[in-house]
Amino acid sequence: MTADFDLDGLAAGLTAEVTEADERLFAVLVDTTLDAAMRERIRTPGVVMPAQQSVLAVHWHPEHVPMDLLRQRIEASYPAMRTSLIIPTQHNQLLEYGPYSGVEVDCYSRGFNQKVQLLLHFRTERMGDAHVLKSMLAHTHAYRSGQLFDYLFTVTKPDEERLALAARESGSDEAVVACARACCLKLAALLEKHEGSIPVDAIKNKLVRNFVEGQRPVLGNALANRVQVFLKEVKAVVKARFPLTYFYRTSEFIEEVRGLGGGVVIPHPEQFWPILLANYDVDGYEVWNPQSQRYTEFLISVLCEKNRLRRDGERRMLVFMGDDTHMGEKTLAVSDPAKARREIGLQPAWDDLAIGKKLIVADMDRARVIEEYAARLDG
Known part of the structure; x- marks a missing residue:
């Protein structure tokens, strides 16, 4: 032809x-494979935040880049880092970074008849008992x-x-x-x-x-x-x-995660907005990432209202922001410029003055979310 x-x-x-x-x-x-020049490029951060002491990164994709190089990049990016919660979330592949493991999973929300995604986070030491979860992920991984x-x-x-x-x-x-x-x-x-x-x-x-x-x-x-x-x-x-019946239901993944003492966060709420109405047993929602910035202030207000109305004994919904970094983009001669600019833990909306007012009302900031979410995962 x-x-x-x-x-x-x-x-x-x-x-x-x-x-x-x-x-x-x-x-x-x-x-x-990564040659010496690529490895050095990975070690060298594109952005350095010399004053940022709290680093929250629970939505990012290592892809084929080794964790030791990513650790060096993160430490170079945040030289003043004192508190952190850093968990990788490869698509349908469970990966670990120190004490925590994570994954971004595709699943089916039957109530809204659409595919959605969940961020799942765990203590790494508990993954030895995650046989069912790993089997579910292996099936879902073949989808991509x-x-x-x-x-x-x-x-x-x-x-x-x-x-x-x-x-x-x-x-x-x-x-x-x-x-x-x-x-x-x-x-x-x-x-x-x-x-x-x-x-x-x-x-x-x-x-x-x-x-x-x-x-x-x-x-x-x-x-x-x-x-x-x-x-x-x-x-x-x-x-x-793509047939939605291929995927496990959202509730099935959440049930399995809770049995392992893990946490669940809804990413991309701008894309999956109906899930905000579902009252799933989750720990919080991502209100900002490089692809979803339009409704950040509104979503913070929604979470604040949900927390105001929660019953006694219920945990409050946490505000998350995801950098959604795809590290493989930084190794390609041909890459998506928008994705290549993303950095693990870089979420400028936390420091935006207008958004900051909403965060104050919601009683949320990076350090507090790190403390509360880590306590749930460790509990």
């Missing part, structure tokens, strides 16, 4: 045939790699209904769709060719985005940007059509 386009005066040619340049690009994108292939097949087979919807939502024409198909055909062929030798951590949806980014020298910026917009819509359609 060959597609040749002239878009906005820019000549671009692309075929679905895999070239040597595609092989080299693919090898870079799926390589999770499976979805990548569904994503690619939607474009390469193709699924005309899904493609038409994505094209309409993104305003994409036939040339853009054909170019996206050529890129996905290349990537699908490379995945098939190298099946069995690709690290599991590399098989995820963002491989599509990164592969297209690597084609910019051929496509030009205008066409590459339009292809990315179209493929983002395809991904949204694929996610929306």
Whole structure:
């Protein structure tokens, strides 16, 4: 299959045939090893907060970066750190950082008929008894790699209904769709060719985005940007059509966590807003992260009101903020600039004056949340 386009005066040619340049690009994108320069880049923080004494980081993704390097980066980022609660939350993979372990899990909220996510946190020493939880996570983890292939097949087979919807939502024409198909055909062929030798951590949806980014020298910026917009819509359609029955229910995960003495936090409430109405047995809600900033003050007020109305003996809902850092982005030659700028524990909303007023009313700050949540996990 060959597609040749002239878009906005820019000549671009692309075929679905895999070239040597595609092989080299693919090898870079799926390589999770770190050379000396990468390791030094990980050790060296992008931002240093010399005066911050309390570090709360309970929503971040190590990806393929070793914990010893992350520890060095965190310590360099916060030289005045005195109190901290730092727990990794890899997608559907339980990881430990010192005394605590965590995971961000995909699950199904039956009451709202939608997929949601939970942040689960534990004392590491209790994970020896987490056989059921680990089995649930192993099943759920397969969803992400499976979805990548569904994503690619939607474009390469193709699924005309899904493609038409994505094209309409993104305003994409036939040339853009054909170019996206050529890129996905290349990537699908490379995945098939190298099946069995690709690290599991590399098989995820963002491989599509990164592969297209690597084609910019051929496509030009205008066409590459339009292809990315179209493929983002395809991904949204694929996610929306994924069968929810695949996932364990939210209540099932919460029940298992409570049996292990763990904690539960709702991330991305701006995205999963109906869950605020569910009265799930959780410890708190994330009111800010780099993707969810619009309703921070409102969400703090909601939690404050929930706490005001709680019954005797009920624990209060805590305010959390998540940096949602993806450390793998810092190792890529081609990365998402917005994600690459994130840093573990960097949550400037805590120090925003307008938000600070709401936090004072709610009787919340970083140090207090660290103290209260750690006490629950340790209890």
